[in-house]
Amino acid sequence: MAQSGVRGKAGPAEAATATATAAPDGRGPSGGGRRGARRGPKRGRRGLRWAAIVLALAILGSAGAGYLYYQHLNDNIAKGERTSGDDSKVRRTQPDAAGRTPLNILLIGSDDRNSAENVKLGGSKDNRGNPPLGDVQMLIHLSADRESAAMVSIPRDTRVAIPKCVDPKTSRVYPPTEDIINTTLARGGAGCTLATWEKLTDVFIDHWMTIDFTGVVRMADAIGGVDVCVNQNVWDHSTPAQRGGSGLKLTAGRHQVKHVQALQWLRTRHAWGSDVMRARAQHMYLNSMIRTLKGQNVFTDSGRLMDLAEAATKSLKVSQEIGTVKKLYDLGTQLKAVPANRITSVTMPNVDDPLNKEHVVPQKTEADKLWEMLRDDVPLDKNGKPSTSTSTSKPQPAKTPSLQPSRLGVVVANGTGSSTQAAVPGRAAAIGTALTQAGYGRATKDTSAALSEDETVVRYPSADLEGDAQGVAKALGIPLNQVERSTDVSGVTVVVGADWRTGTAYPKKAAPKAGDIPAGSDAINGSDTSACMDVYKPYQW
Missing domain, CATH: 3.40.630.190 (LCP protein)
Structure with a gap:
């Protein structure tokens, strides 16, 4: 050293x-x-x-x-x-x-x-x-x-x-x-x-x-x-x-x-x-x-x-x-x-x-x-009382969409790059196509500079679009707790993160259990x- x-x-x-x-x-x-x-x-x-x-x-x-x-x-x-x-x-x-x-x-x-x-x-x-x-x-x-x-x-x-x-x-x-x-x-x-x-x-x-x-x-x-x-x-x-x-x-x-x-x-x-x-x-x-x-x-x-x-x-x-x-x-x-x-x-x-x-x-x-x-x-640790749930977090309540999927503009960005992994080419286009097939015909890919997100997220700019953003997340299998309001976007935006590098269905992850300490x-x-x-x-x- x-x-x-x-x-x-x-x-x-x-x-x-x-x-x-x-x-x-x-x-x-x-x-x-x-x-x-x-x-x-x-x-x-x-x-x-x-x-x-x-x-x-x-x-x-x-x-x-x-x-x-x-x-x-x-x-x-x-x-x-x-x-x-x-x-x-x-x-x-x-x-x-x-x-x-x-x-x-x-x-x-x-x-x-x-x-x-x-x-x-x-x-x-x-x-x-x-x-x-x-x-x-x-x-x-x-x-x-x-x-x-x-x-x-x-x-x-x-x-x-x-x-x-x-x-x-x-x-x-x-x-x-x-x-x-x-x-x-x-x-x-x-x-x-x-x-x-x-x-x-x-x-x-x-x-x-x-x-x-x-x-x-x-x-x-x-x-x-x-x-x-x-x-x-x-x-x-x-x-x-x-x-x-x-x-x-x-x-x-x-x-x-x-x-x-x-x-x-x-x-x-x-x-x-x-x-x-x-x-x-x-x-x-x-x-x-x-x-x-x-x-x-x-x-x-x-x-x-x-x-x-x-x-x-x-x-x-x-x-x-x-x-x-x-x-x-x-x-x-x-x-x-x-x-x-x-x-x-x-x-x-x-x-x-x-x-x-x-x-x-x-x-x-x-x-x-x-x-x-x-x-x-x-x-x-495993020394506490057994829990009947896998998480202490309350589930995020679902909201009613304000628009039909076919009328909602959705932007899809590629955020698969990170400090340790290069971005996967074509991820925004692939997920955009999956959204189109799910009825979101106005989905487009973001052509601006590449983003970096460890976890896939769906962002929306204002409260009236929360239900729409949740609908997009549901169509892709993304958990609702990964839907968030942000002033950095002008419409519903999907950022495909480093946790979703392949496929068009969001990968399901088993919730960690008490005492399940990561290796290393x-x-x-x-x-x-x-x-x-x-x-x-x-x-x-």
Whole structure:
């Protein structure tokens, strides 16, 4: 790997730490539904009420000083815009039968070296002043019922399509491009990283959080240390074949890491052998940290609670809609309530990039399956109660068409191209012919520039054409949840996506089931206390 590859590093674990210790949506662990509240044991409810009371007393103290301290904590929190990318076409997951929706939080570990402390911790003084890279990126998915969670990493060297982004501070416009995903943080901040994830996954992301080197150390110390494990002695240092290294040096076995050692664990790549294995080590750390927090009752120790609140609010930068102590605390409460055996950590299935052997690209079939499970809120574990339905999403209601098919103008566009696959010639014409045979005699193909859509979609510009768009989808066998309103079209438009590369009937897909984890995901369950890292031979001592 190139020297720049050493810059990756730290933080999703600590970002989640902050969410698990101090962090808000106001719905509580069950997502706010009364049905969920009835299921919880009375002792758990009393515990949460007691925790809230102690937190209030610890933070607020007296009316004067307490209020000032609460404002101090709020002032500690740095905030930014949720997205700085083009207007997203991503749809929120439909509420479940109880009206609850999943929650998605993007955690970003920044290699920012724009302070003396970060340079000291992160090395490479030559990079001081450079735009930070988002070398650690992980999506936390909390299920609608708040009973399961997924932690999904994307390797920092994954080549992706990056949308146009606008820096909210300077108003600089970054045109759309293809590059590795860690560069997105330097193209308009975390909001551009979020927009890129949404473009890649079609998963709506509610919030983001970022943390830098200094924040990692601060949070690790506030937690009191996290248990990690290596199967062999490890020393991640420069070698004749590879410069750089985190400096992590441990003997074989289990260790509790904090301060700089925690940062070294999260930054280590060479000693694990690859970026994918670094993601595994980060998942182990995060799972261990969550188990540690679950075993600690910090709410009865006001001094400890203050330390955690101070560390969390100083360590994080968050999207502005969650930028208060109250909202962060509420969010952390929801995350902490998920049982460890219902938390699953995975890495996006990937393959070598054909354009650059040092990069990777999504393994499309398996990665798409993973994104579908997140969109449909399908648990990655099998430890929950059996469900009688294959999806938590409500079916989209059918509308009455306003025109006869023979009078409706329909445009068909070829969107089968992607970052990893060339467009299939003639797809627009083939589907246009199929529509004509189904009675849509005014169907025509789009002759403008080729589009790119991972999933086939039918778009319409105004509410009066919704029923007509649904009729077109039905004629082609396209699910109604792939019909959407868009100001980018002037009439009903079918965009044939990369998921429909052959044939004239839309391919039926079996809905994923709970625990049906895509191949190549390197899954780890949050209750697995036996997980231990193997050390790449050149870094054993």
